[in-house]
Amino acid sequence: MRKVRAAVRFACLAGLLSPTATPAADIGHALLAPDSSHDLHDAREPVRMPAHMAARQKANMRHHLDIVSTVVAALGREDYPAIAAAASDMGTTPETTAMCRHMGAGGPADFTTRALAFHASADRLAAASGTQDRSKVLAALGETLQACTECHARFRQEIVAPQP
Numbered sequence: 311m312r313k314v315r316a317a318v319r320f321a322c323l324a325g326l327l328s329p330t331a332t333p334a335a336d337i338g339h340a341l342l343a344p345d346s347s348h349d350l351h352d353a354r355e356p357v358r359m360p361a362h363m364a365a366r367q368k369a370n371m372r373h374h375l376d377i378v379s380t381v382v383a384a385l386g387r388e389d390y391p392a393i394a395a396a397a398s399d400m401g402t403t404p405e406t407t408a409m410c411r412h413m414g415a416g417g418p419a420d421f422t423t424r425a426l427a428f429h430a431s432a433d434r435l436a437a438a439s440g441t442q443d444r445s446k447v448l449a450a451l452g453e454t455l456q457a458c459t460e461c462h463a464r465f466r467q468e469i470v471a472p473q474p
């Protein structure tokens with residue numbers, strides 16, 4: 311920690327004193343460089359996976375956030391069919407089940423359990439939209455978001471070399 315602070319101080323000083331100010335990206339690099347403890351004191355449990363799977367998982371995650379944003383916008387318009395369509399896009403399918411098992415294989419069993427429970431919550435969100443009842447949809451969306459945040463609070467990715 312002291313090393314990181316020293317690096318920040320150094321980077322700030324370098325930025326102030328040198329005529330060629332240190333660009334922000336270099337400061338970020340200086341923060342990571344000293345002893346690059348790769349978890350940066352992140353106490354969450356690692357889910358180990360090779361880089362290509364980690365990139366895929368993050369792309370899926372960005373898609374989930376996109377879907378949640380679509381659901382909220384559709385709820386604002388009370389467009390229940392659009393909510394159903396968006397929620398189904400992150401619902402349970404044989405493909406998502408297989409992928410969650412595959413991605414979770416490098417972590418505690420709980421990761422896959424939570425991942426499957428998350429998709430099941432999206433199924434309930436899609437079903438709730440069929441009631442056309444705003445408060446039921448909001449309650450179901452709340453449960454889905456809780457599945458997102460609980461998993462993020464507990465797990466992080468850790469990149470490992472691919473299995474031969």
Ligand code: HEC
Binds near residue numbers: 428
């Ligand atoms: C079963 C676990 C799990 C669930 C459920 C989950 N995520 Fe994630 N998500 C992760 C992990 C693991 C990461 C990588 C975090 C890390 O290593 O710091 C991640 C990363 C992300 C990121 C960052 C992507 C990037 O490009 O860096 C976003 C955005 C995200 N999740 C959105 C969501 C949203 C929205 C939901 C719910 C609708 C959700 N996630 C549900 C496990 C989960």
